[in-house]
Amino acid sequence: QQQVKQSPQSLIVQKGGISIINCAYENTAFDYFPWYQQFPGKGPALLIAIRPDVSEKKEGRFTISFNKSAKQFSLHIMDSQPGDSATYFCAASMRGYQKVTFGTGTKLQVIP
């Protein structure tokens, strides 16, 4: 059972466009929702995170939108660049258990 569902599996966006990745979760005990970015041959690294009492968080071209009632959250990458080409994972964590549960990942390709 996938506790964090992520879509799409792959995404191709033209340079300058908006990339959108969506996630949904079931367990209301999750209390933080990080996004990770992974380049080929590397381990994932934290990109941006949001807590459930905040509806939106923006860092540069990256924005997380959070809908607590729908148990959904999404990552928007504005003005997408070829350097953004990577695999993105949404995730959810419970601080009491010190664990992070990941989505299935989205492979983003930004074409010039």
Add this chain to the structure above:
Amino acid sequence: NAGVTQTPKFQVLKTGQSMTLQCAQDMNHNSMYWYRQDPGMGLRLIYYSASEGTTDKGEVPNGYNVSRLNKREFSLRLESAAPSQTSVYFCASGFRPNTGELFFGEGSRLTVL
């Protein structure tokens, strides 16, 4: 600064062989983790250690054993490798509760023939 170091980076095994993946961190983190990454499956937690001297099962522990050797080192052992264990394995350490941040190594690619 090394961060999280995994060895080996690549390994090919035959079915039934055993091996140990090593992980060491130099960030003085209490918690350490082993994940596996498979296409379409994302990152799945195999085992984790919240602190030195403790280990707990994750989502997919069958076929694996772990040892928290000391605060720095956390190893993952495959006693009798199976083709289904072909994967990329990631060790991670640390857990920041205010973000859900973990610090990952660069991975170990294992192929079981």
